Amino acid sequence: MKRTTAIVCLSSLLITAGCSGSKSGGNSGNDEQKASGAVIKQFADAWVKAWAPNGKPDAAGALTDNPTVFAKRLDGVDSALVASTVTVTPQNNPKCSDGSNCTQDLAVEAQLRGIGTMKWTSTATAVKTGGTWKIKASGDTIYPGLGDNNYLKRVRALPARASILDRNGVALTTNRQVVIVGVASGTKATAATYAAFTQYLQVDGAKLAARAKAAPAGEFVDAITIRAEEWDALRPKMSALPGVLTMGGTQSLPPTATFARSLIGTMNTATVDTLKNAGPTASAQDQVGTTGLQYAFQQQLAGTPGGTVALRDGKTKLTIKTVFTQQGAAGKPVKTTIDTNMQKTAEAALATSKLPASLVAVQASTGQILAAANGPQSTNYNRAFQGRYAPGSTFKIVTSAALLGAGETTTTPLPCTPTINVFGKTFKNYDGLTAYGAGTMQKAFNESCNTAFISQHAKLSKDAMTKAAAMFGIGRELGLSVGAYGGQVPAPKDDVEEAASMIGQGTVTASPLAISLVAATVDHGTAMKPVLVPGKDAAGAAASPLPAATVAALQTFMRTTVTGGTASVLAGNGAVAAKTGTAEVVVNGKVTTNAWMAGYRGDVAFAVIVEGGASGSHTAGPILKTFLSSFK
Template sequence: MLVTAGCTDSKSEGGKPDPNNEKQASAEVVKNFAAAWVKAWAPDGKPDEAAALSDTPATFGKRLDEVDTALVAQSVTVTPKDEPNCSDDNTCTQDLDVEAVLRGIGTMKWTSTATAVKTGDAWKIKASGDTIYPGLGEANYLKRVRALPARASILDRNGKALTANRPVVIVGVAAGTKATAATYAAFTKNLQVDGAKLKARAVAAPAGQFVDAITIRAEEWETLRPTMGKLPGVLTMGGTQSLAESPTFARSVIGTMKTATAETLKNAGPTASAADQVGTTGLQYAFQQQLAGTPGGTVTLRDGKTKLSIKTVFSQQGKAGAPVKTSLDPALQRAAEAALATSKLNASLVAVQASTGQVLAAANGPTPTNYNRAFQGRYAPGSTFKIVTSAALMGTGQNKSTPLPCTNTINVLGKTFKNYDGLAAYGNGTMEQALNQSCNTAFISQHGRLPKDGMTKAAALFGFGQDVKLAIPAYGGEVPAPKDDVAEAASMIGQGTVTASPLQMAMVAGAVQHGTALKPVLVPGKDPAGAAASPLPAATTAALRTMMRTTVTGGTAKVLAGNGAVAAKTGTAEVVSNGKVITNGWMVGYRGDVAFAVIVEGGASGAKAAGPILKNFLSKFS
């Protein structure tokens, strides 16, 4: 009996498909082609392997790559479906289920048909556009269009928009050598763009490409256009971007947007594109996906000759982004920024609602910065920390009338502590007077009355030592248990290992006003709210309120007198910067339900450096 090889399903020796069994052989080449297609459309993938499995590799690889480029496919899965259908010993067809993730849109699904043909002793995939997508044939092509929804706004505490989609201009240069030395010098001078790096990018870019350098507001470009617009190689593109009312307004909180980088693209999620403007810092970064929404898109099959659409083969409806409501008060934010603009030194101001912990304003000045020192700065709080020290001593049975001696110096285990230069020793006095005059030696004289963890426990009552879980990065401060008496003495005056952010010190002032330390909140409903610690003892709260008020009426914070019923505490903290000891000036306090903190880096003292800024701030609201 004669049995032909083509009529059996048996495998050839070694388990390999029998090349003379059309179903086995065609199924194998289709399976291999599907795997090669996946590799070809992977990031940085090449079509060579898939092309080599076709009957015309010289042209099919290019065709497969063109469709990948047209769709902007991020990845693809290709799955052979059912059994091959063989019309004769040399030709079989098999369907392929294809799912392509279109970068910046979504997943497009289709079924195409691969035709396997026997050429000589080998089976190959017949090179055809229909193998990639049905209807492509030899000349037709796919065209994708992506539609971005308008970016949602970041809102203030009353639900009014802090950001809006405003006109911008993307300024760049033409690829190659069209731009001159004068062009790159102008970018450096006028736009703070590194001209040398821009030139390197332009020279390396493919011919005809627009090399973007910076995105600026349209009104800013109008002032630069008469000079920069005429320079060789300068190119611009118009667009819109989600921006605040000015380049400085709440910049380090609201954040910035730029053309996506590898890092920000990953944060933006699978529906973002490398060409998108995405959040890079602040709330714009933290809530990028919520604010951006979901892009829509279509893919049409087009006639290769007429370029007209034959049919829409994929369509996805976009979804508008959702706004993010913050606790910011725009009037107080403007007041904070205006006050910081009067400083010649780096300074930060935070204002919070004492009764809720909600952030009302957070500003850094005098020049705009993306680094939010107000939330993330780690500073020695200096004498503002004596609020906590007073509470710690009251926990041992002392009160605001307890006698505390103020001497010029005090020695602790060989370490000499002194007062700030402007304070003369006044001898016997009370705890209230020590706080009013900010006498270091008076507080340090009581270090023996505290247990080793006394300052750490007292600080915890003001929210220190917690992981602040705001929507954007923030630091809550630390008061480590002192290793010896010297460290304990230093911590009592806010030095040594004690650190805090301006936000945390504003929360300390808020705890005195409210009676309980609260968790800071920037995005209500998102950030954890409520108490950060047990309530302060009622007697301690009452005493601290009185002591901080008399610090304004007759102490080191008298610069704020005449600005309503303000309670405050000054601070001067010694820090080492570039090998030199400098001082930072602090002032914290509250008026009504608004608690605040100001730090001035390199400020001579809290009263001289931070005081005028706070006086300016308080004068702008009642």
């Protein structure tokens, strides 16, 4: 019979060329491949959607012969791997062993959140039952070797965070023990609990209560991260309160909670925004930089996490084999130009102030930032870099350069009158100055006479102040690694605005950093770009050198302001040169003043502002005196 069949087939082949080796005959082999391949492709697409953010496994489960069990299994592997996305690509064509069983390999590439990319190949088996093709609901379809009971176990390993260093390579931050303090979700915490968070931890208790009530059951709702020693002091008051929970950990921190806080920055559990900044291998549970250098260099400091995925026996829980390994990479330190001792000195000087104040010190010859402090209380906002203030009479350094560039000299007569009127606008001097009448530019600078400088406004072109400011680096983008404001001196729209700009008022604004660089320009002779992180921040000259005669005149002006002018409070602290400033500002509808002083000694230039200060000489001066007396 087999011989006859063979002859028949051969005869048919010679006549029609259509004989099939399939048991079902005809072209059914191709039909099975197409039908099974179609359902496997549908399954692959449904798997991708199931592991997408907020994806559901039901559609993928519905394509299998045991929907409920498989959907739960697929979702469980997703949770175990913490997969953010996945691609599932069928390979080649299905292989059919008969008319009801076909298999096809699946190339799977999953992004394991916080670790990296894991790749593997699994096999989908399509079975035909009752005329319908279904995927066999096996764990091996997801990962080879899972079967019905085995499971995958992921472990993520974070490298130690690298340090931020000072100019000498000394660590400004190290990894220290911290405690994350929070509450249990729901209503376990009481009104007394939330009141304690407000009183002892400066956490808004009402907002924390709202978060706790909205959080899923059994969740830890974090409120604040504090140093371990701080928690030890608070433990007796907090730990017994209903609903209080804590978690231990480490965080990269400076030696004290206040040291260079606004510059170094802070760290906290990742938010949506800070997680984006932290890069693709960061996790929502990570402690990441939120401000300052910690934020700007988050990825460099954090390094790259590593991890493993192991296939484990479902009964014994023992590892069968490690199926994925991602090597981590240690973070790299960030070296800054900060001088640790000078930073401490600046902060100690600001601690003597009762008003908000900032102090910046730079190396005049390089523009490298030596200290940037804000006080008397620590703050996350770095107003020393980002504050936008009217610079007041410190800007007479720029005005003098503009007048000297317009042909005036140090002995040009500049009359100091009680007031001066410019097209209907009356300008006066600061309260401590008695008009002295006739005098030179040098005397007007030493005594900080507003009316004397404004009397020369007609000698300047409309853009003279803008151009003069540019010679000191004012008005350009600073391009620092952290946010910083370089100031602006817009071209005046009329004579009144021009007059105001000559005394650092009107539309003129600058940060303490920008004004410290103005003083540095007088010291060095050329405006330098500020540098905080060498190799990252652009270095070098920010403008062409000042004319030699202008440099000589301004250095004389600033030195004699200390030896016999408004900055005499600094006398006795070496060869200090300085300029005082008092700027009128409107705060909450009321006119007040900010006190300034800027100057240099040796190769160190500096500027200080005191918000609400009476005058540069009386309010800012004593802070600088304390600062200068503490280092040589």
